Amino acid sequence: MAKKQILFECQACGHQSAKWLGKCPNCGAWDEYIELSQNQIEVLKEINSKPSSTQGNAIPITEVRFEQIERYSSGDNELDLVLGGGIVQGSLTLIGGSPGVGKSTLLLKIAGNLAREGKKSSLCKWRRVF
Numbered sequence: 316m317a318k319k320q321i322l323f324e325c326q327a328c329g330h331q332s333a334k335w336l337g338k339c340p341n342c343g344a345w346d347e348y349i350e351l352s353q354n355q356i357e358v359l360k361e362i363n364s365k366p367s368s369t370q371g372n373a374i375p376i377t378e379v380r381f382e383q384i385e386r387y388s389s390g391d392n393e394l395d396l397v398l399g400g401g402i403v404q405g406s407l408t409l410i411g412g413s414p415g416v417g418k419s420t421l422l423l424k425i426a427g428n429l430a431r432e433g434k435k436s437s438l439c440k441w442r443r444v445f
């Protein structure tokens with residue numbers, strides 16, 4: 316049977332230690348160490364075992380390719396402005412806010428605008444999540 320590994324991690328900076336420490340030697344924060352579960356330790360081992368070639372490499376900004384993305388107007392100029400020019404097909408937009416601020420009203424208005432313009436439902440799939 317494998318020996319249970321115990322690992323503690325500073326919640327402020329991510330420094331790890333085999334023993335619980337009151338003060339982090341890396342960032343100096345107090346009482347930030349928590350014990351990692353066995354699942355978390357296994358995930359960390361898996362991440363650290365992957366070769367670095369699987370990670371993305373940095374490229375100069377001059378080599379970044381532009382792609383023209385087609386956008387559809389929501390029928391609401393302010394929302395189009397916030398979305399960077401309109402709704403991108405296949406994109407996901409999270410509409411958040413406190414209760415009663417008008418999220419549902421805004422989405423109903425947009426749905427009405429799109430329906431009036433005859434956009435297909437495949438263009439825009441709205442889903443209300445609570």
Ligand SMILES: [Zn+2]
Pocket residue numbers: 325326327328329330339340341342343344347
């Ligand atoms: Zn720390």
